[in-house]
Amino acid sequence: RSKEKGGNSYHYYHPDMNKRSLHKLNLEIHLRKALERGEFRLLYQPLVDLKNGTIRGMESLVRWQHPEWGMISPAEFIPLAEETGLIVPMGNWILKQACLQNKAWLEQGYNPLCVSVNISAIQFHQPQFVSVIEETLQESGLDPGLLCLEITEGVAMNSGPHVMETMDKLKSLGVRISIDDFGTGYSSLSYLKRFRVHTLKIDQSFIRDVTSDEDNAAIVTALIAMSRQLKITSLAEGVETREQLEFLLAQGCDEIQGYVFSKPVSAQEFEEMIRQNKQLFLTK
Ligand code: C2E
Ligand code: MG
Ligand code: MG
Ligand code: MG
Secondary structure (H helix, E strand, O other), X not given: OEEEEOOEEEEOOOOOOOHHHHHHHHHHXXXXXXXXXXXXXXXXXXXXXXXXXXXXXXXXXXXXXXXXXEEEOHHHHHHHXXXXXXXXXXXXXXXXXXXXXXXXXXXXXXXXXXXXXXXXHHHHOOOOHHHHHHHHXXXXXXXXXXXXXXXXXXXXXXXXXXXXXHHXXXXXXXXXXXXXXXXXXXXXXXHHHHHOOOEEEEOHHHHHOXXXXXXXXXXXXXXXXXXXXXXOEEEEOOOOOHHHHHHHHHHOOXXXXXXXXXXXXXXXXXXXXXXXXXXXXXXX
């Protein structure tokens, strides 16, 4: 329960409220404060082009840097942020930060990179979503083609008129769309035809055992082939080993992301990588 008073919400609880909801309530209050105090920060993980092993973009991944609890992973707080609606202001901040950072690197003379930003379904379904994207691009001065929105199949699959309209507007703005965690959500593929997304990110659960599990190998092979036929960029997520990389190269996968090249790093560390033109060594 919550009450509104003077614009601030405060909370009270019933004696029968269980421990879990108390814990959640507490977290929610902390989450709200964290946003005001600027305790969130973005890490960047390189997206590597397998044609030449160079960095072609980066995914922004949010972290909560709590003064006492330390670094908290998004798996812990994104679901709660979604439940409470805090994901909207938080997501706006993330979007802005990622665009400003990408623009700053461009202005420093680095090669143009495309920054990928994770978009929660709650954000996507906000009536103001497209105008938020538009404003963020304007305010940051970033070329729309250098912003990629990562959405999950669940969002893209919903073929209601609102989703269609939003996708079309985003497309006419010129931003890119990736389907994140591809293969783990709904099985309907018809949206791929309807929306012409830019990239399919093959979920890391298929990549993990790709060199030992025949079924995963078959799925990954088929997804890469399908992407190629549809002229959609294929990207393998969570590539950790040289063996996985060799498999993906042999199948003609376009791009990879994973510890085999780099884990997500701070903006400073990422800048160091692009300054040194860090490259993935490819045996061909
Ligand atoms: P995701 O979008 O699928 O992001 C990829 C996740 O895989 C990241 O976890 C990344 O650190 C991890 N990863 C990358 N390479 C490897 C690898 O080689 N091995 C393994 N084991 N893991 C790898 P992270 O940063 O903990 O993020 C988890 C999820 O939280 C993301 O999955 C995304 O769904 C969500 N998330 C992260 N940042 C944001 C954000 O800014 N907004 C929203 N809405 N969600 C976010
Ligand atoms: Mg993602
Ligand atoms: Mg993913
Ligand atoms: Mg994921």
